Structures are given as C-alpha cells and as structure tokens.
Amino acid sequence: MRNPSSATSSPPGRTGRPRSAAADAAILAATRDALVELGWSKLTMGDVSARAGVAKTTLYRRWSGKNELVVDAVAELFDSLELPDRGSLEADIEYVVLRFAELLRRPEARTALMAVVAESTRDEALRDRIRSAIVDRQKRLVVLGRERAQARGELPYEEDESVAARTTDLIFDVIAGTVVHRALVSSEPVDELWVATFTTLLMHGLQGSAAGPSGPAPAV
Numbered sequence: 771m772r773n774p775s776s777a778t779s780s781p782p783g784r785t786g787r788p789r790s791a792a793a794d795a796a797i798l799a800a801t802r803d804a805l806v807e808l809g810w811s812k813l814t815m816g817d818v819s820a821r822a823g824v825a826k827t828t829l830y831r832r833w834s835g836k837n838e839l840v841v842d843a844v845a846e847l848f849d850s851l852e853l854p855d856r857g858s859l860e861a862d863i864e865y866v867v868l869r870f871a872e873l874l875r876r877p878e879a880r881t882a883l884m885a886v887v888a889e890s891t892r893d894e895a896l897r898d899r900i901r902s903a904i905v906d907r908q909k910r911l912v913v914l915g916r917e918r919a920q921a922r923g924e925l926p927y928e929e930d931e932s933v934a935a936r937t938t939d940l941i942f943d944v945i946a947g948t949v950v951h952r953a954l955v956s957s958e959p960v961d962e963l964w965v966a967t968f969t970t971l972l973m974h975g976l977q978g979s980a981a982g983p984s985g986p987a988p989a990v
Contacts, residue, residue, distance in 0.1 A: 797822045797829060801843040802878035810885040815839070837889070837896045844882045845903040847873060853911045859919040863969045864962075866911055867949055871960035874953045884954060905942070912942045944972065 800821035804813050815836060819826040833839040851869055856862050873879050890896040916938065919925040928934040948968065952958050 793824060793828065794832065797824060797832070797839075798843040798846050801839055802847075802882055805840060805843070805885060806877050806881045810889055813840070837893065838899060840882060840886055841896070841899045841903050844879070844886055845907065847876075847879050847882070848904055848908050851908065851911060853914050855918060858922070859915065859924045860969055860973055862915045862918065863945070863972060864965050866915070867945065867960070867965045867968065868962070870949050871953055874950065880954055908946070909938055909942050912938050916941070
C-alpha cells in the first residue's frame with residue numbers, strides 16, 4: 771500500500787548510484803529528531819547530516835533544501851498508516867481515526883506537522899509539497915475505505931468520477947481536519963468514546979446522530 775512516490779524512490783531525472791533505502795530512513799529519522807530538539811528555525815541540513823552520519827552533499831543529492839526534507843520526514847510517518855478490513859465502514863473509520871490520533875501523539879509527528887504547516891503559511895511552494903507528499907498520498911485510505919464499503923453494499927457506486935473525487939476530498943478534509951484540530955489545537959483526547967461519537971456523526975449526519983453511538987438519547 772506504500773505509494774510509489776515515497777521518499778525511498780529515486781526522483782525522476784537523476785542519474786548515478788541507486789539511492790539507499792537505509793540511508794534515506796536514517797536521514798528522515800534524524801530530521802524528525804532534530805526538529806523536536808531544535809525547532810524549525812534552528813534546524814539546518816548540517817544538523818541532519820551529522821545526526822544521520824552522512825555527508826551534507828548526500829542530503830542535497832536527495833533534497834534541495836530543508837523544506838523538502840522536513841515534509842518528506844513527516845510524510846514517511848503518515849505513510850505508515852494502514853486500513854485493514856474491519857468488516858464494516860463504521861469499524862474501518864473508527865480504526866483509522868484511532869491510529870491517526872496515536873500517530874499525532876508522537877512528539878516527532880506533532881512537532882514536525884505543526885512546524886511545516888506553520889511555515890507553509892508563508893511559502894506557497896511548501897504548501898504544494900505538503901499537498902502532494904502528505905495530503906494527496908493519504909487520500910488512498912479514503913479511496914480504499916469507500917471501495918470496500920461499496921463492495922459490501924454500504925455505499926452506492928458513483929459513475930461520475932469528478933463527483934467521486936470531490937467526495938473523497940471532502941471525507942478526507944472532515945476526518946483529518948477534525949482529528950488534527952482536536953489533538954493538536956484543542957489538545958483534547960481522541961479516545962474510543964469520542965471516536966465512536968464522531969463516526970456516528972460522520973455516518974449519519976446531524977439529524978441521524980442524535981441517538982449517539984450507544985443508543986437512543988435519553989428523554990429530557
């Protein structure tokens with residue numbers, strides 16, 4: 771399920787020796803560690819090369835600068851998210867939301883993500899890289915979940931590909947935006963009860979969610 775455009779693939783147009791997956795992994799891990807310790811403003815390519823035990827020229831053969839390097843370090847974390855078949859759309863959503871929240875609790879994930887998002891407000895090229903390396907790649911989970919739900923008969927098939935693409939975008943925005951806001955902005959727990967309530971709202975909408983995940987709402 772790993773996207774072929776992940777950081778271990780050689781960028782098109784470059785020649786020479788094949789890239790080392792082990793070296794890439796060490797560099798990306800060193801980048802995350804340095805970011806947690808130093809913060810965005812103090813992080814340099816030299817810091818990363820020293821931590822990873824590689825020459826600075828090795829970094830620049832792979833990444834043109836700090837922005838690209840940090841985004842790929844974040845993207846590698848999110849590429850680890852998977853969506854095993856839990857038997858129903860509701861169970862699939864609950865599973866991936868809980869795993870996403872667990873990932874955001876890791877210091878290197880939350881620090882790196884907040885740093886690149888903050889920096890991207892001033893850098894359009896960085897926003898584009900975040901979109902292509904993280905957001906667009908992670909939409910694979912939405913696509914997979916919808917395909918499974920359609921095969922089970924839980925969701926209708928859509929013949930119009932443009933409508934399907936817009937729906938995928940919206941589902942991703944709702945899930946990712948809500949979880950990131952709760953976990954990183956509000957600093958509230960993303961626990962099983964919250965996830966069950968959120969999933970009910972996502973599945974049934976405002977009117978259909980009044981019963982909640984545990985049954986009908988009590989009479990007042």
